[in-house]
Amino acid sequence: MPEGHTIHRLARQLDETLAGRLVHADSPQGRFAEGAQLLDGATFERADAWGKYLFCDLGVGEVLHVHLGLIGKFRRREFPPVEPTGAVRLRLVGEDSTWDLSGPTRCELVDPGEQERIVARLGPDPLRRDARPERARERLARTERPIAATLLDQSIVAGIGNVYRAELLFLCGIHPARPSSAITDVEFEELWAQTVRLLRIGERSGRITTTDPDEIGRPRHRMRREDRLYVYHREHCRRCGSDLRTDRIGGRPITHCPTCQPRRRVRSRR
DNA sequence: CGATTATGATTAA
DNA sequence: TAATCCTAATCGC
Numbered sequence: 001m002p003e004g005h006t007i008h009r010l011a012r013q014l015d016e017t018l019a020g021r022l023v024h025a026d027s028p029q030g031r032f033a034e035g036a037q038l039l040d041g042a043t044f045e046r047a048d049a050w051g052k053y054l055f056c057d058l059g060v061g062e063v064l065h066v067h068l069g070l071i072g073k074f075r076r077r078e079f080p081p082v083e084p085t086g087a088v089r090l091r092l093v094g095e096d097s098t099w100d101l102s103g104p105t106r107c108e109l110v111d112p113g114e115q116e117r118i119v120a121r122l123g124p125d126p127l128r129r130d131a132r133p134e135r136a137r138e139r140l141a142r143t144e145r146p147i148a149a150t151l152l153d154q155s156i157v158a159g160i161g162n163v164y165r166a167e168l169l170f171l172c173g174i175h176p177a178r179p180s181s182a183i184t185d186v187e188f189e190e191l192w193a194q195t196v197r198l199l200r201i202g203e204r205s206g207r208i209t210t211t212d213p214d215e216i217g218r219p220r221h222r223m224r225r226e227d228r229l230y231v232y233h234r235e236h237c238r239r240c241g242s243d244l245r246t247d248r249i250g251g252r253p254i255t256h257c258p259t260c261q262p263r264r265r266v267r268s269r270r
Numbered sequence: 271c272g273a274t275t276a277t278g279a280t281t282a283a
Numbered sequence: 284t285a286a287t288c289c290t291a292a293t294c295g296c
Contacts, residue, residue, distance in 0.1 A: 086291070103289045162278085251284075
């Protein structure tokens with residue numbers, strides 16, 4: 001379930017449960033045996049998220065870099081630990097918590113220079129206080145690539161994934177194929193504000209919810225699964241009932257509502 | 271039990 | 284653009 005909100009939530013929970021604690025590390029599955037050995041017995045200092053990239057500093061010189069990819073999970077497990085089920089690349093056991101990493105696309109130790117290089121390739125992260133949205137704004141203005149493609153480009157904005165991009169474009173009433181350069185300043189402001197808002201909700205709750213509790217008629221945390229999204233994985237528009245359309249943009253499917261997200265902006269009535 | 275699917279990203283072509 | 288990697292839940296037969 002990894003878009004930026006997942007990684008930030010994870011960083012916070014790792015901090016809460018492991019920071020300042022002595023940690024035992026191992027690789028039950030065996031594919032990160034050397035790295036785990038290096039981390040074993042270290043003190044967990046801090047976890048930090050940049051977009052979908054997670055870094056854990058255990059004060060051993062190199063930093064643990066984890067990227068969950070599409071299917072990776074970093075889950076809290078029973079303490080004291082029991083024999084893991086399935087393929088666990090890395091297990092971290094603190095003084096009162098157990099964490100299992102499975103299926104990551106990256107799990108490696110990187111030196112601080114390499115960490116810097118990774119972070120330098122990323123666009124502003126809406127979940128970071130120091131984010132500079134104007135960086136993203138400038139990039140968008142300079143490319144004709146469809147907005148649905150640039151929103152997935154982590155070097156432009158860091159942390160948006162396939163669910164959030166579809167939902168954001170719906171909420172902002174923007175057609176996915178619109179050239180990025182045609183996004184107006186006002187639209188960008190709203191896009192950024194919504195991104196921050198939705199990612200924060202996701203980080204707090206641990207799940208992606210983009211619908212309005214008033215519109216659904218029940219509090220966000222008690223919404224049914226099928227009520228949490230406007231367009232992603234849906235057939236009909238929750239707002240107007242139109243048949244939704246799914247296209248492949250930026251290499252991945254995106255669904256939009258032809259009525260709520262017209263290709264040309266509807267002339268506002270005066 | 272095999273096939274399919276998934277909120278991702280890199281590499282090769 | 285396609286192929287590839289990684290894992291586990293779910294679905295159809």
